[in-house]
Amino acid sequence: MKEKLTSHLRAMQSHPSIAMQYLQRPNESDTVQYNDPLLEDEHEVIKGLVHKYPNRALIKVSYQCAAHCRFCTRIRQIGDPAGTLSYRDMEEIALYLTAHPEIDDTILSGGDPFYTPRHTMRLLELLMPIESIKVFRIGSRMALQSPSSFYTPLVRQLMEAITTVAKTKPFYILLHVNHPEELTTEVLDVIKMLSALPVTLLSQTVFLKNINDDYNTLYALFSQLYYNRVMPYYLYHCDKVTGLEHFAADRDTELEIATRLRATLSGIACPTYIIDVAGGYGKIPVPLAFMQQYGNKIADFSGMEHTLK
Ligand SMILES: *Cc1c(COP(=O)(O)O)cnc(C)c1O
Ligand code: SF4
Numbered sequence: 001m002k003e004k005l006t007s008h009l010r011a012m013q014s015h016p017s018i019a020m021q022y023l024q025r026p027n028e029s030d031t032v033q034y035n036d037p038l039l040e041d042e043h044e045v046i047k048g049l050v051h052k053y054p055n056r057a058l059i060k061v062s063y064q065c066a067a068h069c070r071f072c073t074r075i076r077q078i079g080d081p082a083g084t085l086s087y088r089d090m091e092e093i094a095l096y097l098t099a100h101p102e103i104d105d106t107i108l109s110g111g112d113p114f115y116t117p118r119h120t121m122r123l124l125e126l127l128m129p130i131e132s133i134k135v136f137r138i139g140s141r142m143a144l145q146s147p148s149s150f151y152t153p154l155v156r157q158l159m160e161a162i163t164t165v166a167k168t169k170p171f172y173i174l175l176h177v178n179h180p181e182e183l184t185t186e187v188l189d190v191i192k193m194l195s196a197l198p199v200t201l202l203s204q205t206v207f208l209k210n211i212n213d214d215y216n217t218l219y220a221l222f223s224q225l226y227y228n229r230v231m232p233y234y235l236y237h238c239d240k241v242t243g244l245e246h247f248a249a250d251r252d253t254e255l256e257i258a259t260r261l262r263a264t265l266s267g268i269a270c271p272t273y274i275i276d277v278a279g280g281y282g283k284i285p286v287p288l289a290f291m292q293q294y295g296n297k298i299a300d301f302s303g304m305e306h307t308l309k
Pocket of ligand 1: 050051052053056057058107283
């Protein structure tokens with residue numbers, strides 16, 4: 001325990017905003033039962049396939065991930081080998097998607113699809129011929145968590161497979177990034193490599209209390225991503241997993257920051273501020289505070305008020 005605490009302290013001191021994303025707090029319970037705040041398990045229609053929104057499906061390739069973010073909405077599953085899809089499971093998924101042509105957009109997630117390149121390649125091979133699937137996406141944090149793995153033969157092979165799919169169908173890679181300190185030279189090299197593929201690079205960020213719930217930090221993060229060919233897509237309010245609520249930032253603070261970011265960043269560099277509503281209701285964009293709730297007053301980018309005619 002003493003050793004654990006010392007290494008925690010050392011990590012905290014050198015990169016506190018990164019370390020705090022992974023470390024258990026000394027007073028955190030070890031026995032808490034982590035819940036499923038987004039009710040994904042209820043929407044998991046067959047193993048690995050979450051069909052919550054009518055036209056798009058999320059596929060968990062495995063529960064394996066190079067990152068074990070402490071605030072992960074799927075922390076109840078992360079690391080569990082039981083989540084890895086077998087070839088039969090993948091065939092079932094392909095059958096389901098063929099039988100549901102209303103699903104035109106598939107999001108490969110997990111876990112991290114780049115952590116299990118063989119499985120991800122197999123799945124892409126099965127899904128590629130399905131005509132009703134018009135768009136592919138992969139959500140990943142590997143570029144940030146383990147940039148060196150992008151130089152291994154298997155991950156290179158996966159990038160080639162992505163290139164093949166992307167020649168016929170639009171392909172999006174969504175990077176999970178939370179802090180500008182995560183964008184090291186090694187990480188930016190991998191981002192450069194990914195941006196050379198025929199894919200569109202997007203990012204997703206989680207608002208985290210005392211880690212990035214600060215205007216300057218997020219302004220720097222989204223500018224850096226934009227400069228490096230990544231388009232910030234979503235900025236999430238942190239899902240409240242039981243026992244990990246301390247990661248969620250204050251919603252009024254978030255709204256103020258998100259409004260200020262929209263006023264000052266290049267439009268393309270500004271993500272949409274989203275809450276994934278607990279109880280399985282799904283994502284809602286939060287209206288920014290430019291408009292008074294009642295009446296016809298608006299505030300412009302400089303904060304000056306105007307009356308709409
Ligand atoms: C977030 C999510 C999606 C994708 O939503 P978009 O708003 O299209 O990015 C799809 N399925 C599930 C279950 C999700 O949580
Ligand atoms: S990278 Fe994503 S899936 Fe992996 S632990 Fe972090 S939040 Fe969870």
